[in-house]
Amino acid sequence: MLEKSENIKHLSEEIERLVIDNDIKKLREFEETHYPQDIAEALEKLDEKIIIIALRLFTNDTSSEIFPHLDADIQEEIINKMSSKQISELFSDLYTDDIVDILEEMPSNIVKKVLRSSTPEARAQINNILKYNDDTAGSIMSVDYTRFKVDWTVTEAIEKIRERNEESEDHNTFYVVDDLNNLKGTVELKDLVFSKGNLKLSEIMDERVLFAFTKDDQETVIDKFKKYDITTLPVINIQQKLVGIVTVDDVLDVIEEEVTEDIHKMAGISPTDDEYFKTSIWKMVRSRSIWLMFLMISATLSQIIISMFMRIYSVNQTNNGQSSANEISYIITMFLTPLLTVISGTTGNAGSQSSTMIVRALSLKEVETKDFARVLWKEFRVALITGLILISVNFVRMVVIYSIETKGNLNDPRIWYTIATLSISMYLSVIMAKVIGGTLPILAKKLKLDPAVMAAPLLTTIVDALSTAIFFSIGLIFFAQYI
C-alpha cells in the first residue's frame, strides 16, 4: 500500500510509455488503480500531444474525471485542438458544475466552442448556472442530482438510483419533491436499503429540509455546511422549486477562495480570483495600486500633524534668540525625530493585532455587531496591561541605548524628558490603537462596509496620525521650558 501522489514523475513516464506503445490493456489497468487527480497531475508534465492521445485512449469515464483537474491553460489548448465531436464526448460525462468551473476560466471563443458542441439540454443547464452572479449559491451548484417523487415507493426509488448511477454527483443523499417540484424532504441511501420496499418515500423521508436560495451568498452556504455537518445542500429558486445541489467538495474550494479574499483585503489588496503566477503583472499592479495610493494620500494627515508640531515647537525661535532656537532644534532632531518610527510602528502593530482578531472573529461569527461595547471594554483592559508591559520594556531599552550613546553619563535631563515623553505617549497610543482597532471593523460592519477592508490598511493611517499627535503633544509638556 503505497501513496500514489508521491511518485508523480514515475506516473508521467509510465503514461507516456503506455500511450506511445498504444498498450490499451495496461492503460485500463492503470486508470483503475490510480486517482484521476494524480493522473491529471502526471499528464500535466507531458507534451500536449501525448495528453490529447492519452485522453482519447482512457475510457470516456476516466477522461472526463481527469479533465477538470488539469491546469486551465492545458484545458484551453486541448479544447482548442479538439473537434466538436471529441469535445461533445468529453463533456457529456462531466458534471455541470465542473463544466461551469472550467468555462469560467476560458476566453469567450472557447466557451462558445464548448457550448456549440453540447446537447441543447446541457447547453441550457450550463447557461442557467453561468447566469448566476459570482459568489452565489446558484453559481456553485450542480444540477446532477437525483430527485424522487414523494409518492414513490422505496423499491421505485432504488430502481431510479440504479438507472441514473453515474449521472448523479452524490450517491448517498436524495431529494424528495412533490408534483410541482417543491422540495419536501431528503432520503439517505442507508434508509432506503433498510426500509421495506413497499413503503412510500413520504413515510421514511426526513422532513427537516435545509436549503439555500440560488441568490444566497456563498458564505451563507458555507455557514450551513459548517453548522449542520452536512455533505450536500439543496438549492431552490425564488418559487421554492428544487434546481440544484451544492456538494461539500465545492464548499472546500469556496472556503479557500473566501479566506484568500479576506486575507488579501486585510493587506490592502483588491481581490483577484487567479493564482499568483497566473495573475498578470498589470492585474497585480491594479489590485495593489489603488489601496497604496489611497493610503499614501491619507498619510498626508500625519505629515500635516508633524509639520504643525514642528512649527509649534519652533514658534518662539525668533523671539527667544539664537541659543534657545539651537536648543529646541537639537531636541527635535536628536531626541524626538528618531523615535517617530518606534512610536508609529509599535502603535500600528498593537492596533492591527486587535483589528485582525476582530475581523476574523466577525467572519467566524464569534463576535457580532451588538458586541461593540463588550469588545471596546475587553480591548481597553488588554491594552492597559499590554501597554504597561511595553513601556516597561521600552524604559529598559531606552536607558540601554542612551547609556551606550552617552557612555554611561545619563545626567542630561533631556534624556529623561524624552524617555518620559515616549513612555507616556506610547501607553496612551497603544490603548487608543487597540480600542480603535477593535471597534473599527465592527463599526464598518454596522455601516454595511467590509470589515476586512477597514482593518489593517485604513487603521494604520488613523493610528499613525493619532500616535504622532500624542507623541509631540506630550513632548510639548516636557520640553516647554526649552521652547
Next chain:
Amino acid sequence: MLEKSENIKHLSEEIERLVIDNDIKKLREFEETHYPQDIAEALEKLDEKIIIIALRLFTNDTSSEIFPHLDADIQEEIINKMSSKQISELFSDLYTDDIVDILEEMPSNIVKKVLRSSTPEARAQINNILKYNDDTAGSIMSVDYTRFKVDWTVTEAIEKIRERNEESEDHNTFYVVDDLNNLKGTVELKDLVFSKGNLKLSEIMDERVLFAFTKDDQETVIDKFKKYDITTLPVINIQQKLVGIVTVDDVLDVIEEEVTEDIHKMAGISPTDDEYFKTSIWKMVRSRSIWLMFLMISATLSQIIISMFMRIYSVNQTNNGQSSANEISYIITMFLTPLLTVISGTTGNAGSQSSTMIVRALSLKEVETKDFARVLWKEFRVALITGLILISVNFVRMVVIYSIETKGNLNDPRIWYTIATLSISMYLSVIMAKVIGGTLPILAKKLKLDPAVMAAPLLTTIVDALSTAIFFSIGLIFFAQYI
C-alpha cells in the same frame, strides 16, 4: 417549508413550555422536526436547570446529538451537576471524536469525572485519541467507523451495517481490512447495494486507498480532502493498521482553525485556540505582548539609523557657523521629518501586500520554495510599475500641499529638493519592500520557519529601517550644499 434557524427565540420558548408542562409527546414531535444544532442554540438561551431537564426528557439519541453543540461553559456546568450514571448514559451515544472535542475544552476535574463514568472500552478509546499531539490526524480522528473483512460477502457486509447502524459516523464509505487489520480497500454503500450478495468484498472494493498516518499534520489531511474530493479519510498507525477515520465535517472545523492561526500569526499574534470572548484578558495579553515587544525592540534599528543621519546632517554645524546650522535644522524639521511616516507607511504597506500574497500562495501551494527567483522577478516588475504610479501621484500630492502651505509660491528650491528626495527614495523603497516582502516568506519556509510569522510583523521592522535609511541618504545628496 420554513428555515428553522431563523426563529431560535421561538424555539427556546417552545422548549421551555414543553419541559415545564412535561409534555413528552410534543417533545418527541419537536425533536423529530428540528435539527440538534438548532435545539442546542435554543437551549443555550434557557436556564441551566431547564437544559438539564430537557436533555433528560429528549430521547438519549437526541440528547447526545444536542450536547456536542452546546457552549463549552454550559457543557461544563451540566457535567458538573450530573450523576455518574447520567453522564455515562449521555456519553455512551456520543462519537469518540465529539467526546474528545468536548473534553479538550474542560478542566481536568471534569475530564476525570467523565472518564470515570465511561466504560473501560470507551475510556481506552478516548485516552488513545487524547494522547495524540494537537494538530495531528490522530487528534482529529474518530474511532466510530465500520470495518469489513476482505473475505466477507456483500450480504455479510450489509448485515454488519444494519447491526451497527447508529454506531458508525459514516454510513456510506466502509473500510476493508485483512486478518491483520491492514487496510486493503474501500467499499461504498452504493456498490454493496447494487452488487450480487455472494460476491466477496475483495472483488468489488476500490483498492486505490487514500489514508493518513496518525502522526501526520492535520494540514496534510486537509490537503487530501481538497485534492481528492473525499468525505472520509482512513487513519493508520505506524504499523499500517487501521485505527480511525477523519470525516469532512471535522475537516471544515480544522480548516477554520488553521486559517485563524495563519491570520493571527500574520498580525503578530501568537495563536490561541479559544474564541475571542472566551480568551481571558491575561491569555490575550500574553499572545500579543511577545511580538509587540520584539517588534518594538527591533524598531531600535530604525531609531539608530535616524539618529545616525541626524548626526551626519548636523556634523558640520559647528564648523560652518551659525547660519548654516540654522539652515540644516530648518530643512530637517520642516521638510524631511514630516515625511517620515509617509515613506515608512507607504513602503510598509507595499511590502506587506507582497508578503501577504506570498504567504497565502505558499499555504495554498500555488507557490513553492523552488519559485524563489520567479517570485523575485515578478515582484520586481510589479514594483517597477506600482512605484511609478505611486511617485506620480505623490508628486501631485506634494505640489498641492506645498502650494497651499506657501500660498502658491513654489520658488523655494528646498521644496523641489524635498520632492525629489521623497520621489526617488519612495521608488527605491517600494521596489526594495516588494522584493523583500515577496521573498522573505519563501526564505523562511526554506529555513523551516513559519512563513506567516515572518510576513507582516518582521517585515515592517526591516522595511522601516531600510526605507528611512534610503530616504535620508537621498536627502543628503540633494541637501549637501546646505550642510
